[in-house]
Amino acid sequence: MGEVITGNGKILRAYGLEVSGCSLPAEQVGGDFFEFISCDERTVFAVIGDVMGKGFHAARLMETIRHMLRECIRINPHPLEVVRRLNRVGWDELRKCGAFATLCLLCYDGIAGRLSCVNAGHHPPLLLSDGKVKVARCRGVALGLLEDYLGSGVEEFFLADGDAVVLYTDGLVEACGPGEQRYGQERLKEIVRLQNGADADRMKQNILSDLETFTRGFSQKDDVTLVVMKVTGKAGERGGN
């Protein structure tokens, strides 16, 4: 397996994608994470997740899950098998802590333009294509809640140049303004729709600006993690960062 690109505020340009992501912690260190994991010359995994709880404990559990995730991808990179195996190997660790983790795993084949999505209790990604926003339908039970992963399977999409995918954690849609109204998926869909034509980093910045306008500085209870992936060509047409 090649490079593993992770961390906060990174921009990745590879596999015919431009990706921008960030994680904004709330008052305490939380369990949100996102990661891009190279599989081969044409395939990359983009993963977003949230481990139950707050503080050091959740952060440590998150690191364990990330390590297991990379191992699961290395053993068998089929997206559904990755999540099934991760649930199986993470079961003991999560049950020991009485915890669970939500995760949305995307596998992008940059030559075919095929995006495969498997979900384990996470908010489904939004897809922006030709100015229209679609919500992925894939659903599944969060990791650590049942011994065998139970979900709707793999959902596939074919992406063209200019299409974008938005991944986010619940801290974004559950963010509240002073009136205790939530930001919500409908507002997120609308701001994503308005980003047609913008690059991935600009999209991310504009969504976060809209969130800031909505919350008006009101302190939030949960971390906000946001990842935007935009198709810019076919894999191999552009180099890595």
Add this chain to the structure above:
Amino acid sequence: MEIRVRQKEGMAILEVEGELDFSNVEQLQQEIQRRTEEVVEIDLQGLRFIDSSGVGMLLSQVRHLYKQGRTLRIVRIPDFIREDLDVIGFFQVLEALKTNPNA
């Protein structure tokens, strides 16, 4: 968070109001564990916020009571919280526990 306890024909009803999160999740857990009734009902109508610690605790208590041959019932969930629980797969887990309490 405020918990009001009512009793009705061998059943305890815990009405939860406010926010249930990592800072107070043990308070509700202790109240559930203190009950000896066969059925414990958690009424969430007054709940404004629940975080993943609250969700995890509720599921672990459902599992715990099922293993004792008792029932923890979660009722009157506000719509916006029901949507969050649905995303996580909460109701699928409850169904799985009904058919196999050891799941």
